[in-house]
Amino acid sequence: MAEQEGKTIHSVAKAIRLLDILTESGQPASLTELYQKTGWPKSTIHGLLSTMRESGLIEQTPNGRYWLGIRLFEYGCAVSNSWDIGTIARPHMQSICAELGESVFLSVFDRAAVVTLAEEESRASLRVVSEVGARLPAYCTSQGKLFLANSSPAECRRILTHTELKAFTPHTLTTPEQFVPELTRIREQGYAVENGEYKIGLRSVSSACSGRCSPTNSCMPSASSAPQPRQSPAPSAIMDKFFSRIRRGFCLHGYTDA
DSSP states (O other): TTSSSSSHHHHHHHHHHHHHHHHHHHHOHHHHHHHHHOOOOOOHHHHHHHHHHHSSSEETTTTTTTEHHHHHHHHHHHHHOOOOHHHHHHHHHHHHHHHHEEEEEEEEEETTTEEEEEEOOSSSSSOOOOOTTOEESSSSSSSHHHHHHTHHHHHHHHHHTTTTTOOSSTTOOOOOHHHHHHHHHHHHOOEEESSSSTTTTTEEEEEEEESSSSSSOOEEEEEEEEEEEGGSHHHHHHHHIIIHHHHHHHHHOOOOOO
């Protein structure tokens, strides 16, 4: 029964959760620390870790703590090498960054979050930075709101009702009802704006630059972020002038336009 389509294999789900915890912590963890974060029996955690260690997904440090293994690096490189998205977008991102003087990011939606695929960092002394691979909540970022606005009503409702809408700032939208006018506005204007909803003092604008980025992710937005005291031109001007370049670049390489 566990192998049937649509059924969750709980041992696999638990193993993935352990990997998520280690990734989020950014450092090795002891068996006791993992027990405190999950509440699962230590024997279960130890069994999962031992199995993953045999496959190189987990490694154990000399002091007995557990950390992400080299096999995960191999997987990540394989995925990265299979995507030409960053290569296609890079010259356009560099041009946008140079003209705006702001950092530019290329992101993809994944499981109610947005993941940074590529970054072109501004040279300004006060600038926005985000590590490639960083995962940010969708509901309070311009990239994420853009995806939500272009999702079906049912999918959007599912995401918002199954996500903890934590208030990162006083400007964060925290109820599904608050998103109705916001997402309508995004659909009408064709771009999304985040104004201090994730972090006070930061602003970003996003526009979809391709309708396809991988076999499983259907929305690829690009965002330009700026500290609020040094805000860029009106978002509509940025969208019209700059992000059309990335769209054209994707189309030239066989990616369907959004």
